[in-house]
Every structure is written in C-alpha cells, then in structure tokens.
Amino acid sequence: MTLDLDHKVVSRILDRGGSCPDFNIDVFLEHARQGLHSRISDSSWQGGEALVVDFADRQWNLAGVTRLSKQSAHDCLNHDLDLFHGLPEENFDLIVLNLLPAWCDFQLLLDQAGSRLNSGGLFVFSSFGPDTMKEVVNAWAVVDDYPHVHRFIDMHDLGDAMLRSGLFRSIVDAEWMNFIYPDYQTLVRDLRAGGFSNIHHGRRKSLTGKASFARFMENFHKRVLKSGGAVSFEYIYGSGFIQDRSSIKVRPPQP
Numbered sequence: 001m002t003l004d005l006d007h008k009v010v011s012r013i014l015d016r017g018g019s020c021p022d023f024n025i026d027v028f029l030e031h032a033r034q035g036l037h038s039r040i041s042d043s044s045w046q047g048g049e050a051l052v053v054d055f056a057d058r059q060w061n062l063a064g065v066t067r068l069s070k071q072s073a074h075d076c077l078n079h080d081l082d083l084f085h086g087l088p089e090e091n092f093d094l095i096v097l098n099l100l101p102a103w104c105d106f107q108l109l110l111d112q113a114g115s116r117l118n119s120g121g122l123f124v125f126s127s128f129g130p131d132t133m134k135e136v137v138n139a140w141a142v143v144d145d146y147p148h149v150h151r152f153i154d155m156h157d158l159g160d161a162m163l164r165s166g167l168f169r170s171i172v173d174a175e176w177m178n179f180i181y182p183d184y185q186t187l188v189r190d191l192r193a194g195g196f197s198n199i200h201h202g203r204r205k206s207l208t209g210k211a212s213f214a215r216f217m218e219n220f221h222k223r224v225l226k227s228g229g230a231v232s233f234e235y236i237y238g239s240g241f242i243q244d245r246s247s248i249k250v251r252p253p254q255p
Helices: 026-042 073-078 106-116 134-141 155-164 184-193 210-226
Strands: 007-011 048-054 065-072 092-098 117-128 168-180 230-241
Touching: 026 092, 026 117, 026 168, 026 230, 048 073, 065 073, 092 106, 106 117, 106 155, 134 210, 134 230, 155 168, 155 230, 184 210
Parallel strands: 007 168, 048 065, 048 092, 092 117
Antiparallel strands: 117 230, 168 230
8 A cells, every 4th residue: 555645725716806606516527537547547447348436427537448337336335335226237447436436335445346346446536535635624623523524535445445355466555635615615516516425324313503614713823824724634545456357266175
C-alpha cells in the first residue's frame, strides 16, 4: 500500500455579485473520476469489457474498452447493493466503482465484483476516507456524541478486505482535497444535491435543538476560518486484479 500526502485546494468561484453558482456534487465525483482514470492507466490493464458504477451519468473515456456498461450507484443502494441490477448476465474485464464503497458494505461489493470479473480482470474503486469533513466532525464533537458525518472506512481496512478477497497486485492510496466554502449551508446543499447523507445507524433521529446547532455553528466557523474556509475531503483509491483462475492447479493429497 502507498500513501499520497499531497493536498490540493479547489475554490468555489464567486460571481461579481458575491453569490455562489450551483456547485453540484459532480465536482467531488469528477475529481474521483480523474483519479480512477489515472490509476487504470497506471495498472497495465489490457482492455476489454468494462462496467462503471457512478452516482452521476457522465461520459467515461477509458482506453482499451471494447464495450462500456454503466450502472447507477443510486440503483445499487436502492436494490440491496446489487451492482448488476437490471443488467444482462455477463462478465467483465474491468469493474469501476466511483465513491459507492463510501456508503455501504465494501466486502459485499468485493464479493459481487469478484463473481463477475473474468480471470485477470481489474477491480478499481474510489471512496471517501475518515478525514472527510473533519472540520464538521470536530465542531460537533464538543456539542454531543452523535455521529453527524457518515463514518467512512479507513484505507487500511479497505486494503485488508481486498487482500482477503484474493485480489493480487493490490494498491490502496489516498489524497486530500480542500474545498473552499462560503458557509456551512452551502456545503450541506451541495451534498444533498448529490443524494449524499449520513446513514450511520447511530445518527440522531430527532431534530437538533436551536441551542445545540448554534454551538455547532460557532465551533465550525472558528475552525474553518483558521483554514480560509477550507473543508477537507479524503479520497481513497484502490485497485487489484482477479487471480487468473486457469493457472490455479489443485494438487491431490499425497498418500
């Protein structure tokens, strides 16, 4: 496993009147998409039939793809994490998951992908890591004990799951993006626009009181102002190949 400690900053562009245009969750997805593209290119993948699972319907230009199938990540979440819901019964040489592992059972996704990847096929994913929106997490921590931000999986746990699944040449790495936001409400609107929410089972089920929310906002502004309005997002990327099953020899027990 490798760890990329590079930090990048993306600012929300303000118009002359000082208001923010629609940011859209696609900015987060597009950054992950670019990271996935580069890792597929670096993997020495030979090409073939591919499946891309993404929250947004965007064009994927993957070199070497002979046929590209696309699946909605929202459909997967709405149908018991079925990666192949509504798709023909067929295998793939490449399966790409863009941010879907951030929200659900990664081991289940691995098992599904492994069942439909051809021998030597490549599995690639992106996910948010536990440092994502740490400014929000820390601001709430002094108010109450509820998880107000979805608890994303650590890169080492994702890597361990890949190894348990028998993937070889597995690589997991991470990078951090700092997105500049004018206020907390804009951040929330961006996340909700993409259908992203906190689905942790221990999250608060009742409304947050005005006093508690006011304390949170005070803490949040103090922390974010120190970083010039930056909110952190940790991106985790992983890739690994399915074992060439034709090369596996089962030797009979020796007498």
